[in-house]
Amino acid sequence: MAGVLDTVDQRTKLVGQNRLELLLFRLGDNQIYGINVFKVREVLQCPKLTELPQRNPVVRGIAHIRGGTISVMDMNLAMGNEPLDDIENCFVIISEYNMAVQGFLVKAVERIVNLNWENIHPPPSGAGKGSYLTAVTEVDNRIVEIIDVEKILSEVSPMEEEISNDVIRQDTVDQASASDLAVLIADDSSVARKQIKRCVEKVGVKTHVVADGRQALDHLRELIDAGESITDRYIMLISDIEMPEMDGYTLTASIKEDPRTQDLHILLHTSLSGIFNEAMVKRVGADNFLAKFKPDSLADLVQERVKDALAKRNG
Known part of the structure; x- marks a missing residue:
């Protein structure tokens, strides 16, 4: 318990300092992408995937990890690109969004960087309404694109958005x-x-x-x-x-x-x-x-x- 509390205190020291830790990864090309470390549980070599009938095409299969079963989504495919190949040599980023755990298949994982949110900027206006970017930044003179994971999840596994009738007064x-x-x-x-x-x-x-x-x-x-x-x-x-x-x-x-x-x-x-x-x-x-x-x-x-x-x- 002491270790957990120490970690909490260590992380909360960033609060009010407008900083974040970003996990950098690549998909099908050399473009670098990022995801907030707070959303990442672990990163591992892609395990054996079991395909399910009538699944969403973006879901490459399910994996049994740490006693649980999670869906593994091809992030490159989810963004409208070609599916990742040679998935045995790919990696899975296991993350937690909206109180659910899911895996994202990526080609390679780079490293973690500590950045200031002031250096994270909205995507360029030319990205268009269909863009899967939520922000961009620069690391080592290279553009890093931060993906709008909520947009991907809303398309692959839509959440209930309607308010129950008995809730509205x-x-x-x-x-x-x-x-x-x-x-x-x-x-x-x-x-x-x-x-x-x-x-x-x-x-x-x-x-x-x-x-x-x-x-x-x-x-x-x-x-x-x-x-x-x-x-x-x-x-x-x-x-x-x-x-x-x-x-x-x-x-x-x-x-x-x-x-x-x-x-x-x-x-x-x-x-x-x-x-x-x-x-x-x-x-x-x-x-x-x-x-x-x-x-x-x-x-x-x-x-x-x-x-x-x-x-x-x-x-």
Whole structure:
């Protein structure tokens, strides 16, 4: 237990410093790609895969690892390229997204690098709407492309996005709509932004959406400079953790350290669902944490904020 706690403390020291560790890998060519180490459980030589009938073509098979069974997806194929060959000499990155474990087949694994989120940038506008990139950076004078894994997973294994009928409280929806309540959303994944926006608006709350933490903080400071009250404008901020320019931890710390914004309710909403999150959330002062994507749980939390905001307005 002491070893685990030491590791947690070691990792949480990066919180508020806007840093991340990136595992670099290659697919079918010499292009370097990256994935956040927090999402990686282990990397191993590709084990024997068992093919399943009627499987998604991107899933090359299932593997039995550490007493469990996981699906192994060909990341190159998932991005619209040719399937990887000679898979016995490929590697599998075992990762945890959205409270599920899956494997990604890659050609080769390079190394782990420690970077500043300020050096991670949104993909170029020419990448197009169908791009599987969520960010780009540079390591040793080479471009590193960070893949939007949530987009891949949404296409291979779509998650339930609809809110259950018994979760939506119509009286809350009516009051939220009439009171013009709004939520600020920050997420670099286009898929996640659409999911969250749809969920929030289903309960009668308006949304303002930005693509990273820097944009969110700039937006809040612009409102302050214009003389607006942040808590009058927004009942909460729903923020991803992994974002280019400024991550969700640093965004939260910046908001909570500023007396003009510190009362804004912050929900960190992320596909990072590992052991370190609870300690990190407490350290930066976020009000709540929710692993992606649970539409019912998210709707419940937003409706609770609506209730609190209305009670405050009505004094």
